[in-house]
Amino acid sequence: MADTALYFMHDDALRYRFNADHPFDQRRLVMTNDLLTRIGALSDDIIVRPATGMADWEAWIRYIHREDYIEAVKRLSEAAPAEEWVARSDQYGLHTEDTPYFTGMHQAASAIVGGSVAACEAVMNGRSVHALHLGGGLHHAFSEKGAGFCVYNDASVAISWLRRHYNARILYIDTDVHHGDGVQWSFYTDPNVFTYSIHETGKFLFPGTGFVNERGAGEGFGACVNVPLEPYTEDESWLHCFEETIGQVARSFRPDIIISQHGCDAHAFDPLSHMHCSMRIYAEMPKMIHRLAHASCEGRWVALGGGGYDIWRVVPRAWSMLWLEMSEHPLKDELVRQPLTPLPEAWIARWSGEAPVPLPSTWLDDVARWAPMPRRSIIEAKNEQVKELALEYVR
Ligand SMILES: [Zn+2]
Numbered sequence: 001m002a003d004t005a006l007y008f009m010h011d012d013a014l015r016y017r018f019n020a021d022h023p024f025d026q027r028r029l030v031m032t033n034d035l036l037t038r039i040g041a042l043s044d045d046i047i048v049r050p051a052t053g054m055a056d057w058e059a060w061i062r063y064i065h066r067e068d069y070i071e072a073v074k075r076l077s078e079a080a081p082a083e084e085w086v087a088r089s090d091q092y093g094l095h096t097e098d099t100p101y102f103t104g105m106h107q108a109a110s111a112i113v114g115g116s117v118a119a120c121e122a123v124m125n126g127r128s129v130h131a132l133h134l135g136g137g138l139h140h141a142f143s144e145k146g147a148g149f150c151v152y153n154d155a156s157v158a159i160s161w162l163r164r165h166y167n168a169r170i171l172y173i174d175t176d177v178h179h180g181d182g183v184q185w186s187f188y189t190d191p192n193v194f195t196y197s198i199h200e201t202g203k204f205l206f207p208g209t210g211f212v213n214e215r216g217a218g219e220g221f222g223a224c225v226n227v228p229l230e231p232y233t234e235d236e237s238w239l240h241c242f243e244e245t246i247g248q249v250a251r252s253f254r255p256d257i258i259i260s261q262h263g264c265d266a267h268a269f270d271p272l273s274h275m276h277c278s279m280r281i282y283a284e285m286p287k288m289i290h291r292l293a294h295a296s297c298e299g300r301w302v303a304l305g306g307g308g309y310d311i312w313r314v315v316p317r318a319w320s321m322l323w324l325e326m327s328e329h330p331l332k333d334e335l336v337r338q339p340l341t342p343l344p345e346a347w348i349a350r351w352s353g354e355a356p357v358p359l360p361s362t363w364l365d366d367v368a369r370w371a372p373m374p375r376r377s378i379i380e381a382k383n384e385q386v387k388e389l390a391l392e393y394v395r
């Protein structure tokens with residue numbers, strides 16, 4: 001029998017929207033839900049809407065975020081924020097092109113925190129073995145400021161919640177193309193929280209950190225691993241570096257629970273990065289994490305969303321495949337045999353009118369039709385070197 005898996009979502013997360021032109025677009029959640037519903041992989045009895053409310057969420061947010069920052073987020077959430085707070089918005093990182101304040105942001109960002117904590121609670125209290133919260137994964141927010149499209153760091157809050165309520169050892173696995181900096185710095189000195197991030201090197205991409213020599217500090221030294229890959233990295237090299245490093249990390253750390261972040265912006269189509277991966281990594285990487293969860297912590301696994309800016313061609317497929325893996329839907333095995341299995345025609349028809357690009361017709365990409373990447377062997381050799389360096393202190 002398949003392990004139980006629950007799908008968390010809060011409708012307020014759909015209101016997390018900076019402005020009409022911003023690349024962070026929650027229609028990706030609606031499209032994912034629609035795709036999963038059409039293939040019969042998601043139904044109302046599996047979807048959990050967190051029962052907690054603002055009082056709990058604010059208490060948890062204080063585990064990570066500074067009081068004056070929370071106050072600023074609240075004030076700037078008002079329809080017509082007071083001039084005094086608008087003047088201070090810059091110091092809190094909320095007056096930038098990336099992360100501008102918006103009406104209702106406190107409610108929307110808090111509901112996202114509530115979803116991620118609820119997913120962790122369900123797994124720790126045994127209600128389900130796996131839990132998915134695609135609204136979460138806002139990994140760039142800091143204690144005292146917003147950054148990189150992130151207002152509250154739901155991943156950090158959820159990890160802190162697990163530390164306080166269960167004294168759990170947490171392995172955080174960040175597969176977003178951007179370094180999971182907010183989570184890393186929140187737990188940099190904590191030996192009970194291992195932060196792992198695989199991403200495009202900060203030499204060329206926001207936030208400009210996540211180098212191999214960031215390994216934690218004080219008692220937390222060694223409980224932080226970064227695998228910064230070269231621009232234009234392709235599937236084979238990405239998967240190889242991921243499997244070898246995360247396997248060794250999980251064996252060495254022996255977590256009580258795995259929390260993974262699934263930004264899917266390392267895909268070649270993503271407009272905000274320079275990686276050249278295909279849908280294949282989003283089919284295979286969840287399988288690896290799933291296996292590790294069963295091998296190292298009795299299956300306890302919470303998966304969160306994250307970045308992903310080709311909302312038409314990449315995010316719905318990637319996040320749906322994550323759920324197929326967690327819920328052990330038979331289609332996941334079918335996709336191993338037949339990667340070019342067609343997507344439901346009704347889903348394509350539903351979204352084609354809105355999409356500015358032709359929607360894909362198959363679950364995985366037909367990479368045989370992609371142009372070969374120049375410098376492939378140089379890129380692979382550099383990644384191999386980084387992989388070895390990243391593991392230097394993992395015993
Ligand atoms: Zn399982």
Ligand SMILES: [Zn+2]
Pocket residue numbers: 176177178263265306307308
């Ligand atoms: Zn990202």
